[in-house]
Amino acid sequence: LHDPFAPSPGGDSAYSSGASDQDDDEDESAAEDIDEQEIYDLISSISDPEHPLSLGELAVINLPHIHVTHGTPTPSNPHPMSHVLVEITPTINHCSLATVIGLGVRVRLEQALPTRFRIDVKIREGTHQSTDQVNKQLNDKERVAAACENETLMGVLSNMLATCK
Amino acid sequence: YTDLITRYNLNSKLGTFLSRPNPSDGDLTLSKKNDKAISTIEGGHKRSIRSLAWKPNTKNESVIATASFDSTTGIWHREEHERAPGNKENSAVLDSEGKEEEEEWRFAVVLDGHDSEVKSVAWSAGGSFLATCSRDKSVWIWEEMEGDNYETIAVLQDHSQDVKMVVWHPEDELLASASYDDTIRLYKEDVDDWVCCAVLTGHTSTVWSISFENAGSASRLASASDDQTARVWKRKSRIAAMKPVVQQPSIIKQAEDETEDWEEECCLPKVHSRTIYSIDWSKNTGLIATAGGDGLIIVYQEIKIDNLQPQFGSSSPEWKIVAQIPAAHGVHEINSVAWCPKWDNEGLKTKEEVLLSAGDDGVVNVFEFETDSS
Numbered sequence: 001l002h003d004p005f006a007p008s009p010g011g012d013s014a015y016s017s018g019a020s021d022q023d024d025d026e027d028e029s030a031a032e033d034i035d036e037q038e039i040y041d042l043i044s045s046i047s048d049p050e051h052p053l054s055l056g057e058l059a060v061i062n063l064p065h066i067h068v069t070h071g072t073p074t075p076s077n078p079h080p081m082s083h084v085l086v087e088i089t090p091t092i093n094h095c096s097l098a099t100v101i102g103l104g105v106r107v108r109l110e111q112a113l114p115t116r117f118r119i120d121v122k123i124r125e126g127t128h129q130s131t132d133q134v135n136k137q138l139n140d141k142e143r144v145a146a147a148c149e150n151e152t153l154m155g156v157l158s159n160m161l162a163t164c165k
Numbered sequence: 166y167t168d169l170i171t172r173y174n175l176n177s178k179l180g181t182f183l184s185r186p187n188p189s190d191g192d193l194t195l196s197k198k199n200d201k202a203i204s205t206i207e208g209g210h211k212r213s214i215r216s217l218a219w220k221p222n223t224k225n226e227s228v229i230a231t232a233s234f235d236s237t238t239g240i241w242h243r244e245e246h247e248r249a250p251g252n253k254e255n256s257a258v259l260d261s262e263g264k265e266e267e268e269e270w271r272f273a274v275v276l277d278g279h280d281s282e283v284k285s286v287a288w289s290a291g292g293s294f295l296a297t298c299s300r301d302k303s304v305w306i307w308e309e310m311e312g313d314n315y316e317t318i319a320v321l322q323d324h325s326q327d328v329k330m331v332v333w334h335p336e337d338e339l340l341a342s343a344s345y346d347d348t349i350r351l352y353k354e355d356v357d358d359w360v361c362c363a364v365l366t367g368h369t370s371t372v373w374s375i376s377f378e379n380a381g382s383a384s385r386l387a388s389a390s391d392d393q394t395a396r397v398w399k400r401k402s403r404i405a406a407m408k409p410v411v412q413q414p415s416i417i418k419q420a421e422d423e424t425e426d427w428e429e430e431c432c433l434p435k436v437h438s439r440t441i442y443s444i445d446w447s448k449n450t451g452l453i454a455t456a457g458g459d460g461l462i463i464v465y466q467e468i469k470i471d472n473l474q475p476q477f478g479s480s481s482p483e484w485k486i487v488a489q490i491p492a493a494h495g496v497h498e499i500n501s502v503a504w505c506p507k508w509d510n511e512g513l514k515t516k517e518e519v520l521l522s523a524g525d526d527g528v529v530n531v532f533e534f535e536t537d538s539s
């Protein structure tokens with residue numbers, strides 16, 4: 001099943017170049033306040049499981065749909081949480097791979113962000129026919145943990161994330 | 166409350182905790198005191214162990230059941246020797262070099278049957294039944310037969326989604342299950358079959374954890390959910406429960422004693438700002454503890470109002486927060502809380518309790534909670 005709205009295959013060159021360079025800012029130095037742009041840089045270079053393009057190029061990941069908040073430390077709670085919400089826009093509203101894409105985004109963020117971050121990955125309202133179902137699954141810690149023990153799925157994910165390094 | 170006491174011995178009958186999801190092995194470490202494991206159970210499972218349950222009423226041995234993502238449930242045995250009560254190291258034997266010698270856990274039985282990840286396991290009060298639940302949406306009840314044999318006596322498929330947790334009533338043979346389908350279900354034996362006898366609806370997202378009160382047949386049930394609320398449910402009184410039956414159309418099966426009518430009694434004060442993963446109702450003090458993704462542990466106490474006049478409407482019970490522990494595991498999420506008896510210096514169980522918590526940091530914390538019994 002191919003996405004009719006996918007950019008024409010002329011984009012082969014964009015495929016090989018687009019993903020590799022954008023992502024050098026993984027150094028810890030800027031660890032102070034991770035902002036939306038940084039989150040975008042972390043996940044926009046993930047490859048789409050079906051297309052030879054990145055999630056940023058396909059506009060599945062969009063900067064305005066990333067929200068980051070930081071808690072302020074208090075005497076009683078010196079370890080406030082930070083929170084990131086990423087809303088993804090599937091290329092078509094019945095995209096069967098929405099869950100896999102969402103899982104890729106979550107796994108990428110879990111690996112890259114400090115543990116104080118709580119991560120919510122959601123399908124942007126109105127862009128998918130089973131938004132609620134996919135959202136519930138993506139944010140169920142136990143299901144995500146179990147999925148990460150599934151070798152086939154992890155194979156797909158590692159291909160998607162290979163373009164991030 | 167203060168942090169971390171060291172006099173605690175985890176070899177008591179402890180509740181469930183989550184072993185940290187670890188794709189590489191299915192090992193499990195039982196820890197005692199701070200940072201110190203008394204024994205590690207290795208092998209047996211091919212994937213993460215999600216939870217475990219100590220079998221009650223065992224003699225001369227300890228028995229643990231483990232629920233694993235590898236879709237099996239394991240039963241483990243370890244011989245226990247009689248020990249002098251004064252022996253502090255009552256769960257480990259010192260060898261000649263003064264080193265603690267680990268006692269062997271024997272992987273006795275593998276319970277096969279679930280199609281996918283087993284999430285929770287629970288022994289009935291007498292220890293004769295074992296319940297398991299799985300992502301395959303089913304709840305299984307097993308009965309122990311002679312010689313390490315277990316027989317499946319029920320496969321309950323009432324939930325429409327993953328079943329997250331099973332717990333038994335503290336006295337009756339009544340089983341409760343919590344699910345991804347946002348409901349809680351209760352089961353009991355009807356003549357020869359186990360049947361679902363009540364559905365508790367109200368939570369608006371996954372119910373992660375449930376725990377019974379210890380009040381005999383009147384025991385209530387507490388639940389914790391992804392909807393960030395914790396609720397208390399009670400069995401409707403017989404008289405109240407009879408009323409709607411009269412209006413039921415006759416096609417609805419209303420067998421003698423097969424159905425139970427449960428209702429939400431109240432919602433505990435809302436504090437959590439992320440999923441609540443665990444709730445435990447102390448069988449001893451009646452306190453309830455919750456913990457979750459926000460790293461908070463909350464302890465609630467029921468406000469007992471005297472001179473209640475039940476005939477004037479429903480005076481819903483109230484709960485107040487008596488303790489809040491923010492960042493109980495630093496920046497990490499908390500997966501499990503459990504009340505346990507506190508052990509004194511002599512290695513004897515006291516009437517006091519400690520609260521255990523297990524977090525994503527792979528650490529089990531012990532909290533001592535002081536309360537005036539007024």
